[in-house]
Amino acid sequence: MKATVRLNTVQGVNLTPQLLQSIRLLQLTAPQLEQELRQTLERNPLLEHDEAAEDAESAADADAATIEAAAWDELPEPSFLSGGGSIGDDDATLRIADPASSDPRVRLLQQLALHWDAPGLELASWWLDHCDDHGYLEQPLAELLALGAQAFPQRIDDLALVRQRLLHGEWPGMAATDAGECLRAQLAAQPDSAARALAARILAQHLELLAAHDDAALASALAAEPEQVRAAVALILTLRPHPAEAPAQIEDTHVVPDVVAWHAGGSWRVALNRHTTPRVRIAPHCERALASNGSDHAVLRGLLDEARWLVRGLAMRSDTLLRTAQVLVERQRGFLERGDEAIVPLTLREVAEAIGMHESTVSRIVSGKYIQTPRGTLELKRLFAVRLEGAEIGGAAVRAMVKRLIDAEPVAAPLADDVIAGLLARQGVRIARRTVAKYRDQLSIGPARSRQRVAHAIAC
Incomplete structure (x- = not known):
């Protein structure tokens, strides 16, 4: 057997740490970044x-706010904007709901203010002032009753009664002395059953x-x-360890755009959203200090x-995000002006060729x-569209x-899929009936016979 040496040349990309970091930054969303x-x-x-860049952006925001304020003077009165029909000084901002307090x-x-009287609310407020954030009494009950007797000498019996109302009220367990009393109060609010009776014995x-x-x-x-x-234990485990209820958490579903596009002066313009564009820099004094110290401070x-x-x-x-967005807006200006x-x-390949990068880079940045x-x-990604086979659409x-x-079909005579295909063919779009059915299903629209039954039911 003869050993041979063969030399092959292989072309590849050496992924340095710098390149890997750049690739990872491309695909991060604004919150992740x-x-x-x-x-x-x-x-x-x-x-x-980079405070200098942030100050410049703040000045630009101030100029924009001045322009918006001047434009606001030309708008109708607030009563028209709020729907009209109201008489008197009605400030729409007063109707905005306040967020829930973080204090339970x-x-x-x-x-309690919805159905308790003022004397009861006064005593309830006193008890709640002596509860911690979890809803438990901060001091022993005997000491608090003594303090309450000094604060309300004529209402000692009412003071104890109000604590019981809190304990077994809207938030069962509130103003409890310990976890056992809290859990027993919550258990008392559960439907009567053998498991509840046994659970009460366990807690007691x-x-x-x-x-x-x-x-x-x-x-x-x-x-x-x-x-x-x-x-019984499973029932106890369904109870809350603390009587105080946490405020309802509203999921933040707001989307902050990374790029802004607008039409002005007869053309479309694109800019990065300054609020999502990070502004960081190397501290100049640190860089100068390291440059003057030769080869010392390897860690720094x-x-x-x-x-x-x-x-x-x-x-x-x-730069990649801005150039990609510019190409997308330029190619899809018809969509932005006239609709779907x-x-x-x-x-992706067409956009990548336009900006001189690989399509995988475009995929990451969008x-x-x-x-x-x-x-x-x-x-x-909404600005990309797949070309139909054999068509320019x-x-x-x-x-x-x-x-x-x-949407425009006669109510009494819904259009069948083959009829829709024929109408599209007259507009130069030739697709099969099954393609119409596929798009109709994607739009959650039933076939013609079901739409006809619905129209007949509405007419009756």
Whole structure:
């Protein structure tokens, strides 16, 4: 057997740490990038916010606000904007709901004010002032009753009664002395059952065994079956450990656009949203100090290199995002001006060729990014469209055409899929009947016979 040496040449890309970081920055969304920069600023002392750039942007915002304020003077009176019909000085801002207080005691008092009288609210407020944020009494009950007797000498009996009303009221367990009393109050509000009766015995006599999760010992102490004990324990586990209710959390579904596009002077303009564009720089005094110290401070020099890579990566991200958005707006200006039917076929490869980058780079930069337009805030991916085979139009435009024809069809004679295909053919769009059916399904629109039945039912 003869050994041979063969030389092959292979072309590839060496993914350096700098390149990997740049690629990762491209695909980060605005919230992810903000978190990334916050962590990096805490870790790397050589980086700082670019306050000069932020001040310039603030000045630009002030100029824009002045223009908007001048334009506001030309608008109708606020009564017209709020729908009209009201007489007198009606400030629309007064009708904006205040956010829920973070203090549970304030929220509970607001609820009690709907059906409690003033004397009861006064005593309830006193009890709640002596509760912690979880709803438990901050001092022993005997001490608080003594203090209450001094504050309300003529209403000692009412004071104890109000605490019981709080304990078994809107938030069961409020103003409880300990966790056991809190859980017992919540349990009393549950429907009557064998499991509730057994759970009450556990809370009253065997809290230690419950905390130890010793179901066998509980069954022996209560002379009950293990299944009954498990059911009672399961009921206890559904109770809240603290009586104070947390405020309802409203999910933030707002989308902050990364790019803004607007029409002015007969052309479309594109700019990065300054509120989502990070502004960081290398601290000048740190860079000068390291430059004058020769080869010392190897750790700091590593941090300096990291800072330089980050600043360059952010600049590359902003430049790539802006150039990509400019191409998308330029190619889809018909869609922005006239709507879905004017959207043209556009692929990642076409945009990549226009900006001189690889299509994988375009895919990363448009992922999770949004653009604000006069037609609404859209995901950048929304401006891409797949070309129909053998046609110069995209599927999104055809789907919009199908919707327009169905919306305008006679109520008594809905259009069948083959009729819609024929009407589109007259407009130069030749697609099969099954393609019409596919787009109709995507629009959640039923076939002609079901639409006819619905129209007949409405007429009857």
